[in-house]
Amino acid sequence: MIKKAYAALTALVCLLFASGTYADQPMPWQATLQPAATPIMREIRWFEQYTLWFIVPITLFVLILLIVVCWKFRASANPVPSKTSHNTVIEVIWTVGPVLILLFLAVPSFNLLTAQLTLPENPDVTLKATATQWQWNYEYEGTGDNPLAFDSYLLKDPDRAAAGKTDLSTYPRLLAVDNEVVLPVGKTVRVLVTAAPTDVIHAFAMPSFGVKIDAVPGRLNETWFKTEREGLFYGQCSELCGKDHAFMPIAIRVVSEDKYKQWLTAAASDLPGAYKSLMAATDGPKTVDVAENAQ
Numbered sequence: 001m002i003k004k005a006y007a008a009l010t011a012l013v014c015l016l017f018a019s020g021t022y023a024d025q026p027m028p029w030q031a032t033l034q035p036a037a038t039p040i041m042r043e044i045r046w047f048e049q050y051t052l053w054f055i056v057p058i059t060l061f062v063l064i065l066l067i068v069v070c071w072k073f074r075a076s077a078n079p080v081p082s083k084t085s086h087n088t089v090i091e092v093i094w095t096v097g098p099v100l101i102l103l104f105l106a107v108p109s110f111n112l113l114t115a116q117l118t119l120p121e122n123p124d125v126t127l128k129a130t131a132t133q134w135q136w137n138y139e140y141e142g143t144g145d146n147p148l149a150f151d152s153y154l155l156k157d158p159d160r161a162a163a164g165k166t167d168l169s170t171y172p173r174l175l176a177v178d179n180e181v182v183l184p185v186g187k188t189v190r191v192l193v194t195a196a197p198t199d200v201i202h203a204f205a206m207p208s209f210g211v212k213i214d215a216v217p218g219r220l221n222e223t224w225f226k227t228e229r230e231g232l233f234y235g236q237c238s239e240l241c242g243k244d245h246a247f248m249p250i251a252i253r254v255v256s257e258d259k260y261k262q263w264l265t266a267a268a269s270d271l272p273g274a275y276k277s278l279m280a281a282t283d284g285p286k287t288v289d290v291a292e293n294a295q
Contacts, residue, residue, distance in 0.1 A: 024037060024207075024208040024233045024234065025172050025175055025233075025234040026175075026207075026234075033045055033048060034208045036208065036210070036228075037208040037209055037227050037228060037229055037231070037233060037254075038208070038209045038210055038211075038225045038226055038228060039115075039226060039228070040112075040115060040116055040210040040211075040225065041207075041208060041209055041210035043115065044112065044210045047108055047109065047112055050108060051105060054101055054104070054105065116210070116223075119222055119223075119224055120188045120224055122188075123189060123224065124184070124187035124188050124189065125140070125187055125188070125189045125190070126140075126142055126189075126190045126191075126192065127139070127140060127141070127181065127190070127191050127192070128140075128141060128191075128193075128194075129192070129193050129194075129204050130194055130195065130196060131193075131194070131195045131196070131202035131204070131215040131241075131248075132195065132196040132199050133199060133200065133241060133242050133244065134154075134237075134241065134242065134244035134247055134248045135151055135152060135153050135248065136151070136152045136204075136248070136250060137151050137152070138150060138152060138179075138181055140264070141192075146268075148264065148267055148268055148271075150179050150267075150271055151179065152178065152179045152250075152251070153177060153178050153179075154174065154176075154178075154247045154248070154249055155171065155176040155177050155178050157173070159178065160176075163178060164276070164283070167283075170283070171232075172234070174246070174247065174249065175234040175249045175251065176249070176251065177249055177250075177251045179271070179275065180232070180251040180252060180253040180275075181250075181252045181253065182252075182253050182255060182260060182263050182264070182267075183252060183253070183254050183255075183260065184254070184256065184257040184260035184261075185227050185228070185229065185230050185254050185255065185256060185257070186226070186227070186228065186257070187227075187257065188224060188225075188226045189224060189225055189226065189227075190222065190223075191211070191213075191222070191224065191225070192220055192221070192222055193213050193214070193215045193220070193221045193222070193223065194216065194217070194218075194219060194220050194221065195215040195216055195217045196217060197217050198217070199217050200217070200241050200242065201214055201215065201216050201217070201239050201241065202214070202215040202237045202239050202241045202248070203215060203237055203238040203239035204223075204235070204237070204238075204250065205235045205236060205237070205238035205250070206225070206233060206250060206252060208233045208235075209225040209227065209233065209235075209252075210225070211223050211225055211235075212238055227254045230254050230255055230256065231253075231254055232251065232252075232253050232254075233251070233252045233253075233254065234249060234250065234251055234252075235249070235250040235251075235252075236248060236250060237249075237250070253282070255278065255282060259278060259282070262278075263275075
């Protein structure tokens, strides 16, 4: 029985991770950060766990002090309140202690911030993301005289069958889009983020990448990431931008370099066909059959 259970567990794990369409997305009752897909996000997750070693003891210590003070110095036990005005030892402790704790938090925090803000000198891919109410427009820089550009909208339920995206586990409701950003795995990607000149402030956020940066009209912000695994990753606009703020998702499909180059070449002349071919290579042939039958 033990061997059979082990074999079943192994098969389940292989099934879960064999698909190239493994998607990183918010999960019901999720209490932790999303799994890291970039080195920066791994550092963010480490820093979160590191800070808990300070937060939990401090919280418990303060709670114990409150309980002790409430019990020991209650009115019934101390009809004459203490007239103590100061205590040098306690004052030194509560001054030096927090300073040391802040130093232990500040050093790794500044190191992480430096890593996030140090942009690569020679990125492999440069992507421009322009936000408007309520969609994203993407443009691949350095792809010739006519750079590849397209809009990315929230995928509506009536359009799922035609797009071949009926699997809600891979293409979740309110997160799936009609046109995903496609990027190669293991390559440094620079992202130029802005908003339309007459629009409002938005924010480009991809939790699994450790990326979150404002899209400001008239200003070009920069960020970067380097993905370590393939998959379909979801984010959202994270700056309140109007009535449809909650319906402005971001989807990035990370594939092998060969698949990326094939998609990029095909997308220059036939964007829908390029997506269909890419989905056939990553999702499996069933998705393409559904899409073709719906046309």
